[in-house]
Amino acid sequence: MTEQVFVLGGAQTDFAVHWTRTSDEPLRAMLADAVTTALADADVAAADVGTAHVGNLAAELFTGQAHLGALLTTLDPAWSALPTSRHEAACASGSVAVLAATAEIEAGRYDVALVTGVELMRNVGGRQAADHLGCAAWVGREEFPDGLPWPTLFERIAEEVDERDGLDRDHLRRIAEINRENARANPLAQTRGWTDVVTAADDAANPPVVGRMRAADCGRITDGAAAVVLAGRRYAQEWSRRTGRTPAVIRGWGHRTGSLGLQDKLDASRGAAYLFPHLRTAITEAYGRAGIAGPEELDAIELHDCFTITEYVALEHLGIPAARAIDDGRIARGGALPVNPSGGLIGAGHPVGATGVRMLHDAARQVTGRAGETQVEGAETVATLNIGGSAATVVSLVVGTVAG
Incomplete structure (x- = not known):
């Protein structure tokens, strides 16, 4: 039987924070914030972590820093020889890091795994950030005359949906509205305090970006990190007895x-x-x-x-x-x-x-x-x-x- 994988706890940073303004080492500071808080939330000692995985797309382009698994080990003396790795799969990098960690637990290699994901993107201007993020498209094959890879590609997807099945622009407007409404209740959401007009078809209040994609249709450039602590059944059972808590399970x-x-x-x-x-x-x-x-x-x-x-x-x-x-x-x-x-x-x-x-x-x-x-x-x-x-x-x- 495949070993089940349990989620003991986790954390995220405040996604509204502009980390370059708050730290001389923003990438490491974000990792430290998310990881330390996740361990505390899970009530798990750093020494109990047997392996760690980091999800990240483009730290090399935004910061010049690669080898983030080794950067993670600097956060706690108990991790001086911790086995780590970094995973890149564009915007799915964090989930691929999760899958790698679950596979190690399922194989019985480790009882506890730490998974974290991090991205620093607000340390450069918007156009430069868009250019860096274009590395996840097919470089040299896909062209973006406006210099905006992702609004261009997802506008093309919208066109395809419209051609195949029809697409009502009001449905996209309502999606933006719902997500922004939900974010107001989230104390760590990037837009929780924003008061801009998010659904207007007015070019000044909600300007067009590419095609039918307006500003409110687009996710924004964000700094942040998140972390979860995963465990196999034996450790999770002992943890439940110790903490009196019931974990989630994947x-x-x-x-x-x-x-x-x-x-x-x-x-x-x-x-x-x-x-x-x-x-x-x-x-x-x-x-x-x-x-x-x-x-x-x-x-x-x-x-x-x-x-x-x-x-x-x-x-x-x-x-x-x-x-x-x-x-x-x-x-x-x-x-x-x-x-x-x-x-x-x-x-x-x-x-x-x-x-x-x-x-x-x-x-x-x-x-x-x-x-x-x-x-x-x-x-x-x-x-x-x-x-x-x-x-x-x-x-x-x-x-x-x-x-x-």
Whole structure:
């Protein structure tokens, strides 16, 4: 039998903080903040951690610093010889780091694993940040005349959805509105205190970026880190007896990767039931491993909304009719299936390498009743969906409570 993997605790930094203004070593400072707080939240000693994994996209470009696994070991004397590694899968880097850690626990190599994700992106101007982030597209093959790789690619996805099935701009507007509303209840969300107009079609209040993508449709440049502490059954049982707490458990997972280029993926799915068949496969694999039939057995979802169209497409691939779910209110806070109670990437923020870890942390908080003001009442099963690049690398997790 495969070893189950439990989530004992976790943390994220305040995604509103501009870390270059607060620290001379912002990358290390973010890691220290998230990791130290996660260990305290989990009530786990640093010496108990047997292995660690770091998710990050582009620290080399933004800071000149690589080898982040070794940087992590500088945070505690107990980690002077800790086995670590760094994982890159565009915006899905954090989730891939999670999968690597779970595999080590499942194999019985270690009892406890630390997973953290981090990204520093506000230390450069917006145009330079956009250029750096373009490294996750197909460099040399995909061109961006406006110098904005990701708004351009996701506008192309919106065009494709419109051509195939039709797309109502008001549905994208409502997605932005819901995520920003949710973020107001999240004390660590990047936009929690923002008062800008997020849904207007006014060019001054909500300016166009590329095509139908306006400012409110786009996730913003964010600094931040997140961390979770994972454990196998034996350690988790001893931990439960010691702390009196019940951990969350990762019930299922799915992981697939399509072509690096967007047009390759769109061409390959002509005539298919789904725009991105590999994305649907990752989700159904997560459902199957978790022993659930589909979204009707979920209580909440933390999904990738780097753009409003990303959430729209994600809903469809999760088996949820996006337009209908938006219209009937089921995905809003207080609805039948709340989506992104944290505020998601648009509301809470998107420090690229940290996002997948943050999603798992929030899902675990939900199912253990520790999500504070963002808590979905009675949540027992929560899915995550983390997307890297133009829906190239995709990872879905199903997180639940521990029975028995």
